[in-house]
Amino acid sequence: MKFQYGRILQDRLDGEHGLPRRRLDELARRFGEVQAEVRQRRAGGEYGFYGLAAQDRTIRQISAFAEGVGQAYDHVLVLGIGGSALGTRALLSALRAPAWNELDDEGREFFPRLTVLDNVDPTSVAAALRRIDPRRVLVNVVSKSGGTAETLAQYLVVRRWLDDALGGAASRHLVFTTDPVKGALRALATAEGIATLEVPPDVGGRFSVLSPVGLLPAALVGIDIEALVEGAARAVARAEDDDLLQNPAALFAALHWAADTQVGARLHVLMPYSDRLRDLAEWFRQLWAESLGKRVDRGGNVVHAGPTPVASVGATDQHSQVQLFIEGPFDKLITFLTVADPGEDVSIPPAEGFADEIACLGGRTLGDLLHAEYEATAAALARMGRMNATLALPDLGPAAIGELVMFFQLATGYAGCWYGVNPFDQPGVELGKRLTFGALGRTGYEAPEASAATDADIA
């Protein structure tokens, strides 16, 4: 994977925009401190996700499960939300055939379908339970803490559905991915003899896709999880470099921080030119937003930090977002994701009888067109003074995706240092949780104020 960052710099953009190259030199000089902070925090156990690049035992355990009991099911139903859902969906979209669940058994190479329920919307849950056969489902309940309200509400509903259909056999259709010791799911698993996998205690939910959280569902649908983790190890190895210019994850973080805080690029757009990476961009949104969006810095000073990540897809969003990117405010840094070899290509037949603007497509491939559109969009943005960069992937194999996933996690860890915030907590969601209990009438919890106490301010 290569990170092409030239078009973030002022001397590669038209006009006065972009980051002056001397800023990059400053970042490179300051990187020693950042790398030292990361090393110190790793030693202190804070950056546990680095360990996901080396976990032979876990891979063997998951592979054994997937090749054994996993074969008995033709649908995997994941109950989880946020970090327990987004990564799994990203792996499925990137590494398995498009519209996976619409394929027949042969199209899926006899691997199961996979549904991720990541909301408590009753219409989604009811519909999923109508279309899935409880006799042929494996339900993977994923909650690091074991106490996520949405996930446990889903579990209670799904458990009754399994019990109604299967009676005492229901527990054999369940596997919990949760903390090794703590939480409600762990206690339940122990009491009922339900199979479990462990989320390492030092790995936060949004950094957990390469733990059993994402690896079990991935293995069940036939993704090579060993190659995923090998790719992740490649990213970690590159992040050991103390030269910022040779350490792509650190450089991505430094440039994004500088673009945000020094030249006003508060919006960080990730725009893969690949349908199969759309969900990976959604996963990145959580990672970047929840890790960096913080009221206070590590010193307790009120900073209200946090760039807003935006997910787009090329060429599709050239017909939706690019007008704004190219003509709107100078408040965005756009990172394209390209794939040199997407695995297959499609020839465009000759366009006889069409005007030249269409005829020129004949004889090319859809891949040619997609790549031409990326090159054109990136160049047009640069000409209009818009900062952009490219992460160039060699292919859509599991090693490349594992490397990319770990790259973004490493970048997030570095960005926490540049922003001076703790990238591993999420204190801002606690108030909402307490008010939810209040809204549900739980004793001792205050109810939220209604948005419209009277008819005033309603149209």
Add this chain to the structure above:
Amino acid sequence: MKFQYGRILQDRLDGEHGLPRRRLDELARRFGEVQAEVRQRRAGGEYGFYGLAAQDRTIRQISAFAEGVGQAYDHVLVLGIGGSALGTRALLSALRAPAWNELDDEGREFFPRLTVLDNVDPTSVAAALRRIDPRRVLVNVVSKSGGTAETLAQYLVVRRWLDDALGGAASRHLVFTTDPVKGALRALATAEGIATLEVPPDVGGRFSVLSPVGLLPAALVGIDIEALVEGAARAVARAEDDDLLQNPAALFAALHWAADTQVGARLHVLMPYSDRLRDLAEWFRQLWAESLGKRVDRGGNVVHAGPTPVASVGATDQHSQVQLFIEGPFDKLITFLTVADPGEDVSIPPAEGFADEIACLGGRTLGDLLHAEYEATAAALARMGRMNATLALPDLGPAAIGELVMFFQLATGYAGCWYGVNPFDQPGVELGKRLTFGALGRTGYEAPEASAATDADIA
């Protein structure tokens, strides 16, 4: 539908944040000018989308097509991009059962599956053509201009696939939705006797979902398009009100403009608490971004205007974006979409043996939990000084969705006036189109500069 906007105002938020109420009074006073401008431009033919609220003839024509020839197919394949794709997908998600294409014939009430190909990613196109049976497909090619490069490239590929499978019968599997007179698709339809529907010339692509662009696919999958249009008419009727406080679409526009330009809320988040409205939020992103993101105003002054729309989904994104919304910069106005009656609900069984934070869910419904989470999140945001508003829908019926769609289109038309820009053009994408031709080697077109001419600036 009700628009609850109190929490945009300073006196309803904690702290110094939000829009002072006197600003609302100013907006209300200035609204006369805006309404007059809209009326004048409507009379001049610029706001053609208002006409989509009254189109009996079109509805009859589409219904006849859907009930006749439409019944012969079990898959509808839409080729289109941007405004020719996003609206159709939004209607399908909102108004048909979740995971529609995964359902069997009975689950779909014997209506066809629907696939929207909105990219030239070869992996998506190849996979779609592998899983769809050409003998049972109706291909709806949608391009207002008839000359969209991506859509015509798709058409050339799909046409060869049809020809190979069906020979001379291929044209009976095609229907074009395009300009009544102009463009390559119109010429081709005339030459080959292919069925067509017309996009009204005065309706732009991103305002066209309630034209045959969205109505034909909607009708084919069994959506009541008459009710959709009736809902749209309701929104238009409300927009005739000259009192800003009684005209929700105009008020939505005015408050968003003021929040952006007067108190720094450059990010406009749309966050439905409903999985079924996720794609509608994506459709809104195009409408808002492409309409308002402009380099120059109507007077030709360089303004680089344009709020950035962001799509989120509750409760899911409470575990992804809300940490940033609640603790990050004060640069967002968040509009929730709620649904009073989503059509079905699911009881949460008693949570015996769980700690009280889970036990309190037992006996409630998933709908209760979802609504409690919305109320809690909105109240928590207000307590932290974060502007938010709510669009409250009565249900997920076609009239409510038609009203909502037209509400956003009307709001966009009004916002164009407040921002002083033309909401109906997209001049910024022309450079990219020319450079794409250059990248494809078309004679007379300059190729785009490479992002990495040398090894410099690559990590």
